[in-house]
Amino acid sequence: MARDEAVKDLVNRLELPFNAFGIDPYGVSKKHLTTSFSILGWLYRKYFRVRAVGIEHVPKRGRAMLVGNHSGGYALDGALVLASMMLEMEPPRLAQGMAERFINQLPIGSLWSSRTGQLTGLPEHAERLLEDDRLLMVFPEGAKGTAKLYKERYSLVDFGTGFIRLALKTKTPIVPLGFVGGGDAVPTVHNSYALGKLLGVPYVPVTPYGLALPLPASCEVHYGEPMRFEGSGNEDDTIIKGYVEQVKTRIGQLVEAARDSRRSHRNDGGAR
Amino acid sequence: MKVLIAGVSSALARQVAMLMKSRGHEVLGMDRRPWRDAPEGIEVFETDLRKRAAEDIFRTRRPECVIHMATVNALTAGGDERARINVGGTRALFEHSVAHGVKHVVFVGRHTYYGASADSPLYHTEDEPPHGIGSFPELADLVAADLFAANALWREPKLCTSVLRLVYTLGPSQQGTLASFLKGKRVPLVMGYDPLFQFIFESDAARAITLAAEQRAKGIFNVCGPNPVPLSMIVQQTGRTTMMVPEPLLRALLGRFGFPKLPPGALEHIKFPIVVDGRAFKKATGFTHEVDEVEALQRYRLLTAR
Numbered sequence: 001m002a003r004d005e006a007v008k009d010l011v012n013r014l015e016l017p018f019n020a021f022g023i024d025p026y027g028v029s030k031k032h033l034t035t036s037f038s039i040l041g042w043l044y045r046k047y048f049r050v051r052a053v054g055i056e057h058v059p060k061r062g063r064a065m066l067v068g069n070h071s072g073g074y075a076l077d078g079a080l081v082l083a084s085m086m087l088e089m090e091p092p093r094l095a096q097g098m099a100e101r102f103i104n105q106l107p108i109g110s111l112w113s114s115r116t117g118q119l120t121g122l123p124e125h126a127e128r129l130l131e132d133d134r135l136l137m138v139f140p141e142g143a144k145g146t147a148k149l150y151k152e153r154y155s156l157v158d159f160g161t162g163f164i165r166l167a168l169k170t171k172t173p174i175v176p177l178g179f180v181g182g183g184d185a186v187p188t189v190h191n192s193y194a195l196g197k198l199l200g201v202p203y204v205p206v207t208p209y210g211l212a213l214p215l216p217a218s219c220e221v222h223y224g225e226p227m228r229f230e231g232s233g234n235e236d237d238t239i240i241k242g243y244v245e246q247v248k249t250r251i252g253q254l255v256e257a258a259r260d261s262r263r264s265h266r267n268d269g270g271a272r
Numbered sequence: 273m274k275v276l277i278a279g280v281s282s283a284l285a286r287q288v289a290m291l292m293k294s295r296g297h298e299v300l301g302m303d304r305r306p307w308r309d310a311p312e313g314i315e316v317f318e319t320d321l322r323k324r325a326a327e328d329i330f331r332t333r334r335p336e337c338v339i340h341m342a343t344v345n346a347l348t349a350g351g352d353e354r355a356r357i358n359v360g361g362t363r364a365l366f367e368h369s370v371a372h373g374v375k376h377v378v379f380v381g382r383h384t385y386y387g388a389s390a391d392s393p394l395y396h397t398e399d400e401p402p403h404g405i406g407s408f409p410e411l412a413d414l415v416a417a418d419l420f421a422a423n424a425l426w427r428e429p430k431l432c433t434s435v436l437r438l439v440y441t442l443g444p445s446q447q448g449t450l451a452s453f454l455k456g457k458r459v460p461l462v463m464g465y466d467p468l469f470q471f472i473f474e475s476d477a478a479r480a481i482t483l484a485a486e487q488r489a490k491g492i493f494n495v496c497g498p499n500p501v502p503l504s505m506i507v508q509q510t511g512r513t514t515m516m517v518p519e520p521l522l523r524a525l526l527g528r529f530g531f532p533k534l535p536p537g538a539l540e541h542i543k544f545p546i547v548v549d550g551r552a553f554k555k556a557t558g559f560t561h562e563v564d565e566v567e568a569l570q571r572y573r574l575l576t577a578r
Contacts, residue, residue, distance in 0.1 A: 020566045021509075025499045026394065027468045027545070105390040107464020107519070110543070114468070115502070124393035 004038040010092045011037065015061065028094065032115035037086050044083040047216050048185065052084045053261065054223035058093070058175050063130045064226065065167055066095055066137045068177035069251050070145030072153040073186025073205055073212060077179040080219055081137060096129055097137040102201055123162065130170040138163045143202050147191050153183025154259060156252055164243045169233030173226035176247055178254025180262055181219025186212050222258040224250055274298040275485060276335035278321055278365055279342030281305040283445030287478035288339065289314050295482065300333055302326060303342065321361040330372040337376040337485050340365050343417055345382060345449060355413035362417040366424055369431060376432040376488050379421035380481060383437045383470070383494060384411060388544040394468070395549040398492040408537030422492050434484045435492040439548060442572050443474025459507045460531065463516040466504045467545040472497030473563035473571070480559050489556040494548035497561035498568065503542060509569035511577060
């Protein structure tokens with residue numbers, strides 16, 4: 001598989017404790033990162049022409065939690081956020097997402113998710129990564145978020161509360177993000193849960209053209225200023241839900257801003 | 273200190289015995305298997321832990337510390353006999369220790385206690401229950417022995433108990449689970465999976481066990497060395513070649529055409545990682561490994577070069 005030399009350089013500049021084999025303590029591999037981000041980089045720049053705004057809000061070092069919305073289809077948005085952290089940050093950072101549990105059960109999926117630092121979504125993993133001052137990427141809508149239909153692509157579904165308790169417990173700043181474009185790239189009209197069961201995945205999105213192959217829609221991601229909450233993580237649900245609501249509201253604002261920005265860029269240049 | 277090592281004839285236990293002797297301890301050993309060329313000054317008794325003669329050693333020699341390395345890990349050993357040795361032997365060792373004034377028991381268990389499964393955490397901490405019994409019931413006796421030993425922390429509060437969950441060892445003896453797996457020139461892996469494997473060089477493992485005994489580290493501890501590395505890298509760095517086999521085919525080949533005869537659950541251990549967090553042990557004893565992953569694999573490659 002072709003590897004991009006510039007990406008190789010970015011991977012070499014990651015501030016992670018790689019050993020002489022190019023493997024970090026979580027099994028993240030320089031070789032696999034280079035291959036993955038060579039492909040993702042092309043998708044990010046050429047195919048989806050992603051525009052990232054407010055990337056300066058992401059801390060250059062130390063623990064932080066990127067918390068965003070799913071924009072539909074499948075976790076295309078997650079992959080492109082990973083790419084934006086690697087390709088646009090200075091120094092580059094590896095965001096580590098919490099992968100759906102079924103991915104680790106699948107051949108190939110298990111190997112590549114592990115070698116690129118996308119660990120199974122377990123509270124133990126999230127807490128440990130933050131304690132190690134890593135950059136965690138969280139989508140509190142979960143699988144319900146990726147299952148949004150085309151008409152729901154700018155909406156937000158219910159958020160889980162675990163991410164706030166974790167942020168409080170580990171004293172981690174939350175960087176909210178709003179992502180748009182995923183729903184245009186994979187315009188889902190129906191989710192087939194029966195087919196998903198057959199294939200060992202939660203569901204299979206169905207588009208007007210059948211397969212859920214992504215269209216070359218432009219995407220935009222807006223990062224907001226870090227949000228900090230005080231507490232231990234053991235607070236009552238009412239308090240936690242209040243914090244969740246604040247984050248959700250901010251993400252909703254960022255989605256709207258990204259939507260407006262993308263629309264104006266389309267009108268200005270026509271290229272997007 | 274007078275120390276009795278049960279299972280002293282195994283390759284790792286011999287290294288522990290010699291290290292303890294060199295550090296000025298009085299060392300006694302016990303095993304069903306002989307240790308014919310045992311160095312002078314290490315007294316070895318050829319007996320089974322579960323026999324009366326074993327209790328006589330506790331009664332007459334009054335060791336202060338007992339290191340239990342007499343569990344059987346090999347899956348090739350018969351299931352019932354393995355269970356009798358692992359669970360019955362552990363019980364006998366604790367009963368004799370309590371009855372005859374032993375102050376400290378070090379149980380040397382395996383990190384495989386935690387089991388390998390797709391949805392278990394990457395780094396296991398000591399407070400976790402075992403995960404993999406359902407998919408790999410053949411490990412149940414080792415898990416039971418570990419739990420029985422750990423239970424002594426509450427059952428026998430006057431006895432200092434250390435339960436060590438040691439990662440795979442690699443070293444000159446070329447024995448142990450990982451060494452057996454690396455025996456051939458071509459090593460089968462499950463296509464599409466490449467779990468992280470954690471190992472410790474034998475000399476470091478012997479030092480860790482010795483430290484646990486000397487420092488009377490009370491509690492349950494994961495014992496590990498360098499950071500884990502992918503299994504395929506271990507295979508390649510030790511001079512072997514990987515042979516990627518689709519899982520259904522590998523299952524069908526087990527026990528045939530030179531493939532090891534293993535229970536189907538064993539495949540989970542080459543699909544998913546078992547990685548432990550060894551910070552508690554390091555904090556309790558000050559242990560740090562001396563042989564890192566690069567040197568360990570290079571040395572093993574040279575040791576096994578044909």
